[in-house]
Amino acid sequence: MTTPKTFKQFWGLFTTLLAIFSIGAVLLPIFLNAHPWPTAARDYLAMRGNTDSGATNLVSAIYLGYRVFDTFGETIVLLVSVLGTMGILTRVESLVDASSDDEHTIGTVSGFSLSQEKRRSHTLRTHLLEVVTGKIGPIVLLFGFYVMLYGHVSPGGGFQGGVILASGIIFLALGNPQEGSSGISNPEILVRIETVAFLILVLVFFSGFFMGNGFFGNPLESTQVPVGYIVLLNAIIGLKVGTSIGFMCIAMMGGGY
Amino acid sequence: MISVILTLILVLAVFTLMSKDLLHGVIAMSAVSLMCSLLFVILQAPDVAITEAAVGAGVSTVIFVWALRHTKRRDDDNT
Numbered sequence: 511m512t513t514p515k516t517f518k519q520f521w522g523l524f525t526t527l528l529a530i531f532s533i534g535a536v537l538l539p540i541f542l543n544a545h546p547w548p549t550a551a552r553d554y555l556a557m558r559g560n561t562d563s564g565a566t567n568l569v570s571a572i573y574l575g576y577r578v579f580d581t582f583g584e585t586i587v588l589l590v591s592v593l594g595t596m597g598i599l600t601r602v603e604s605l606v607d608a609s610s611d612d613e614h615t616i617g618t619v620s621g622f623s624l625s626q627e628k629r630r631s632h633t634l635r636t637h638l639l640e641v642v643t644g645k646i647g648p649i650v651l652l653f654g655f656y657v658m659l660y661g662h663v664s665p666g667g668g669f670q671g672g673v674i675l676a677s678g679i680i681f682l683a684l685g686n687p688q689e690g691s692s693g694i695s696n697p698e699i700l701v702r703i704e705t706v707a708f709l710i711l712v713l714v715f716f717s718g719f720f721m722g723n724g725f726f727g728n729p730l731e732s733t734q735v736p737v738g739y740i741v742l743l744n745a746i747i748g749l750k751v752g753t754s755i756g757f758m759c760i761a762m763m764g765g766g767y
Numbered sequence: 768m769i770s771v772i773l774t775l776i777l778v779l780a781v782f783t784l785m786s787k788d789l790l791h792g793v794i795a796m797s798a799v800s801l802m803c804s805l806l807f808v809i810l811q812a813p814d815v816a817i818t819e820a821a822v823g824a825g826v827s828t829v830i831f832v833w834a835l836r837h838t839k840r841r842d843d844d845n846t
Contacts, residue, residue, distance in 0.1 A: 528781060535777050539770070569814045657817065665813035673821040680829065755826060762833055 563728070564737030565662040573667070574740045578726040581743075582715065584669070585750060589708060592754045599761055644685030650678035651694075658748035662737050668744040672751025679756035683763070700757040707750035714742060769809060776802045789840055790832070797828040 555568055563571040573581050657664075658671025683695035693699055718727025728739045779799045786792040800823025807816035 524784060527784065531777055531780065535773050539773075567814075666817055667814060670814065670817040670821060673818065673826060677821065677825050680826075759826065759829060759833075762830065 562736070563740060564735065565740050567662055567664065567667075569665075570661050570667050570740055570744065574743045575728065578715070578743075581668075581747065582711075582726075585708065585711065585747060588751060588754055589704075592704070592758055595758050596761065640685050642685070643681040647678050647681035647685055650681055651675060654678055654748070654752065658744055659741065661744040662740045668747030669751050671744070672748040673755060675748060675752030676755035676759065679752065680759050683756075683760050695756075695760060697757055697760055700753040700760070704750055704753040704757065707746050707753070711743070711746050711750065714739075714746065769806065772802050772806045772809070776806075787841065789835055793828060793831045793835065796831075797824045800824040800827075 555572070559568045559571045559575075560566065563575040565571040565575070654671045654674035654677075656671070657666035657674055658668060661667030661671065679694055679700070715726055717729045718724055721727065721729040721731070723729065723731060728736055730736050730739050776799055779795045779802065783792045783795045783799065786795065800819055803823065804816040804819040807813070807819060
């Protein structure tokens with residue numbers, strides 16, 4: 511009785527969505543081509559951006575110089591999402607511990623994960639996976655550090671390099687034959703790095719006060735190397751993003767807590 | 768070239784919505800992210816392309832696949 515109705519509702523929603531998607535895909539390029547692009551901000555950035563912030567990559571000059579507030583909000587969003595993930599996981603764990611008394615769950619890990627030898631990640635751990643991810647992990651980490659630290663020159667930056675770092679951390683966590691044998695996939699160390707990075711980020715944002723530039727101000731603005739502020743912020747944001755996303759993935763795989 | 772990629776993104780997104788097998792949907796969504804990053808490269812936004820490729824095609828696919836392993840992959844066949 512209810513199934514045809516829900517199917518019909520789903521079909522109506524689907525056709526509506528399909529119509530919106532198709533109209534958007536067909537009409538939007540035509541609409542965008544009909545108007546000339548605004549050029550005031552582009553010309554201002556091309557003229558002043560390099561001398562103001564010292565960064566060759568003008569995108570990093572925008573999101574770490576002119577619009578730092580957005581980047582600050584983004585790091586807070588990431589922190590809150592990690593908090594929410596851990597809240598859900600630990601709540602599942604407490605529910606499992608309260609409702610069932612079988613030996614499949616052990617107390618210190620989340621409810622998603624089984625005890626050490628029954629964990630599904632162990633059945634995934636073939637020799638192929640160990641060899642490939644264990645070898646490719648450090649290379650991915652190195653590339654992540656490159657993208658993170660050279661964000662002011664080449665395409666990339668803190669967030670991009672941090673996500674690449676996170677994939678390297680996940681590779682290393684998948685590739686380790688014993689759990690916890692490598693410090694970089696240890697969740698406690700990852701959480702400590704993340705929180706310390708966030709604290710340093712806020713302190714660096716405050717450092718503009720002492721040079722008279724205000725909150726979010728660049729303390730090196732009047733010196734010869736104003737780009738140092740962007741490099742520092744890229745490194746801190748990259749560490750924070752990489753450790754928090756890596757920690758979330760490791761926690762969802764049942765590797766700790 | 769751009770319109771071809773946009774059409775491909777549209778087809779893959781509709782397939783993601785329609786697919787009964789959730790794993791196929793996740794793979795198609797990661798392909799949407801890949802096509803998006805290709806589009807960003809063509810539109811000369813390499814920063815956004817790196818982000819899209821790393822987050823959309825990499826990390827979120829890993830998270831979705833791990834979530835699928837702990838839930839049911841298929842829909843119930845009562846529709």
